[in-house]
Amino acid sequence: MKKFLLGILCGFVFAGLAILILGFALIRAASKSAPETAGESFLVLRLDSEIVERPADENPIPWFDMQSPWTVLEIKQVLERAATDNKIKGLFLEGGRTSMGWAKAEELRMALLAFKKSGKPVHAFLRTPNAKDYFVATAADRVSMVDEDYLDLKGLRVERTYYKNTLDKLGIQVEVEHIGKYKDFGDSYTKTSMTPETRESMGAILDGIFNVMVQGIAEGRKRTPAEIERLMDDGPFLAKAALKEKLVDALSYEEGAMDELAKVANVSSKSRSSARDYRKQIRFRWDKNADQKIAYLVAEGDIIRGSASGGFGNSDSIIASRDFIKNVQALKNDSSYKAVLLRIDSGGGDAIASDELLAALQELSKAKPLVISMSDVAASGGYYMAVTGDPILAYPGTITGSIGVVFGKPNLKGLYDKIGLTKDGLQRGKNADLDSEYKPMSDTARKKLREGIEESYRTFVGKVAAGRKAQVEEIETLAQGRAWIASDPKAKRLTDQLGGIDAALAALYKKGNLTNTSQLRLVPYPPTQNALEKWFSEDKLVSTAFQSAFGGAFKLETPAYVDELRKGLRPALRQGGMLRWMPYTIDVK
Template sequence: MKKFLLGILAGLVIAVVTGIVLTFAAVKFARRPPEPPKEAWLSLRLEGDLPEAPEVGAPIPALEDKSPMTVAEVWSVLRRAARDPKIKGVLFKPRGLTVGWGKIEEIRQGLELVRKAGKPVYAWLASPGTKEYYAATAADRIFLSPEDLVDLKGLRIEAAYYKGTLDKLGVEVEVEHIGKYKDAGDSYSRTSMSPETKESLNAVLDELFFRLCSTIGQSRHMTPEQVRALLDDGPFLAPNAKSRGLVDELNYESTVQQQLASAAHLSESQSIAARDYLKTMPELGGRKTKNIAYLVAQGDIVRGPIASLLGDERGINPQTMGRQLRQIGNDPTIRGVILRIDSPGGDAIASDEILDEVKKLSRKKPMVISMSDLAASGGYYIAMSGDPVVAYPGTLTGSIGVIYGKVNLKGLYTKIGVSKEILKRGRFADIDSDFQSLTPEGRAKLRESLQFIYDGFLKKVGEGRHKKPSEIDPVAQGRVWLGVHAQQKGLVDELGGLDKAIALLKKKADLAETDGIRLVPFPARRTWWDELFTKRDASGHGWGGGEGEASMLLRQLPVGVAPWLQGGVLRVMPFSLQIR
């Protein structure tokens, strides 16, 4: 007993000492808040992802600068820089961007706003690919290191198919879908693209390629036809990139900084990083600033909370989303809501529960829907509150359809020596068994359910778009549309980004055009310490009890996989489209 008590005491002492050491380290390594610049040029470095919702911050503040800025933060920085007389120019440094074509447009719009304010915008590129170069075309001048490469050669879509591998393993994936373009399960049930998939994806690729050539041509003083011919010769070594008119000058970053400082009548040292500038920014708009809730719905739509390894939640679930929506509705200081969606969809029932909560808030507060890179299938469904919908021309949206996938592992079980016997009561008790294929009767029963859910999807979209279901069906069928085509088909209202969404919301909320706005983020940025000391519920999400094995598995899966393993009928877009 004595040893047991001593063990507990020793554990408490170690915990206290560890806490003191970590607190000391946090204080010691914390950076002082940056001073607002007197006069400076802004350094905007964007690398990798540009998330919609903030990531969990590092335990030591000095490390927090490594986390990526959010889309809203980049938007705020560039709009403030355009109006701030102390900011004299911008040096844009994109590298290895993994964002989609919607977020790229938001970046370009911000850079163009700075240029329209009469301030120089320079772009310095490091081994740029298509997206980095496309974003950089919003700058006044484009620079490249003398020994570098511009990896600009056009666009492609790749889709992988795993049926051959699954056949060798003895695994059969049966997929039923409503909508001839609803091919989310084709990766597991086919060995190649269906004609419908090729039709849909070629339309997406054609439009994006047209916009790419047109935008580059406008920036570099070429015709779209000249740009198309140019891309057939890519990629380009630095000298060729310069001689072919893709970049203005070959030079190193330090020299480009000197040139920008000179153009802005500053010294090279008079610079401020975008993240530091963000920390110095007052609320946008001054005295007449109005609070606007900026609610992010990012990731797969799942039935319940799934924690990442850092403790923050992944995906969109009805419980957390509903709580945030109700919190916004009960806050009298919030004048309106922007629902920002970046989701491929997911669980059908969870999507419906979320839409119900969105509609309730829409009846209490003015709302506008802003689509990011992706708002497809269930991600499109939760946007159907009847409020104005804004999408970028390059947003992937639509995919109005439903799908059900079932795995038959009998062949695999046989290979590894596992056998099963099934005893049942009820005609369809074994319809979802992993030891047999669907029977014709079971398939008919399943399709009856899928058709019911699809008809409900059409009805909800019709209500949200103020149309009859019969008018929605021809543009539904599970087809993915780009934002520009979705507007033509009546699936979205306006093309644009956050500026357009805010302008529409001001009208709905009876705010003056001159009123400033403050975006109140939901979820708010949280630190590692917040996650550590936040009490969770007992559902397996956090401290409250034993975490189920399924939850532990789901939280470690790549985006897009969790809804499939949770089972049930899905509203999810086909594939995980990477257009590069």
């Protein structure tokens, strides 16, 4: 009886929630018109959470919609529009502990510099800023922070986590086969420290990003790079020390910083426009572009086979081959899109899926002009899908390459022995137990596996050579699984140009011989949907609906060690098989 009553109660709650959501959706649909800026004001842009590439679907509940993360494209287009909006007299940037890679930070900094060309003042107010926050903020005319805060500017470091000792204690052995001396993915499970090859590759990446950061800060603060390097050896800085060293311009609270901007912009300090509200104007313009569109096609996250509805968590951080190819095919046949800018932010994943993605993109390239813009990472399978033969652009801080193949499987026999679990079975065929987790691979099975990996590696190098119009031998010198920083002169053959979204668009206009470019609008593809429509579409479950509706609004902070363990067992690895996957996740901080 209790269960029956509980079921009825849950039904009423669900029905009430559905009616509430539907009500909000109907109100929003009825009032959907172009939002307007309310009088002369300065724009307040708060960057204090994750910056992503793919826009979230529009949520019918306004509060939840306001919590959706910013995308690089949204920030860029908000600033572009605000720069020409006569009602916007200045920009107040509020930042601190923003989660993004260095390439995204470079794009944001370029967007701020472009906004400054309008002649409107830009002031930044920082809360416990890290190196990326500060790097972006130095594009502003004035940087301030609270006098009891501190600037976490002390150089950069990169670390790699090794699980071998932990796995030994658990009785787990990970068997790995790979091609390329730099393809050291399995080292996280089989070693306890970096190999010389890993140190070489990661050291070069660290040097490249460090140079990008130092140069940007030096330009912004009108100092020499040598001065900035010297200062970083004395960091981090308490706010008063940062002011003394002229790393910031003032110490004040947020209201005081806003008052200062209002004075310079010649508006009331209470005349503020939220960039979150201003973002609605951008989305409205996306919806209203009929046939003058360039598709901003985002490939973000791990590459997996099949569909993202298979229980791999947040589908926004997954490139599921079936789903992505379906979108590519639809885009190819949509005449309202004149060209395509493919934006990649992926360390790769499944080898077969990445090959399918490349084939689909090559077909798209035959139908429409295509240019590739790399974000923070476009490596291994993420680089593989970029070699369509079209122009590739990357930021100086983009991590790319990692041309190699790896296969790994766990041997859990030791763990099973510890917990008293046994297995017994039969097989027909020498290699039928190749992927068994209860025993190590035999020499025969390992030889057979090597044959497959070597063939996959040759295919990878060959397709890169074909896409880059290079000799196989030339690409081989850049391969061997090594990850590169795009600004490394040795790696320049992997890309065509250093630059961000604007440079990629210029290349796309040239490639497609596109005219009247002022009328073309870069819009996300597939188009953003109202979440309510997606919830009740045929191929979505209610559980997926609530995840997309509320998942972004209730993100709990997780301990660092939990994040480390999660990184160690990513979706592509759980699927198994051969992987075109970057050996490690690099977070330079």
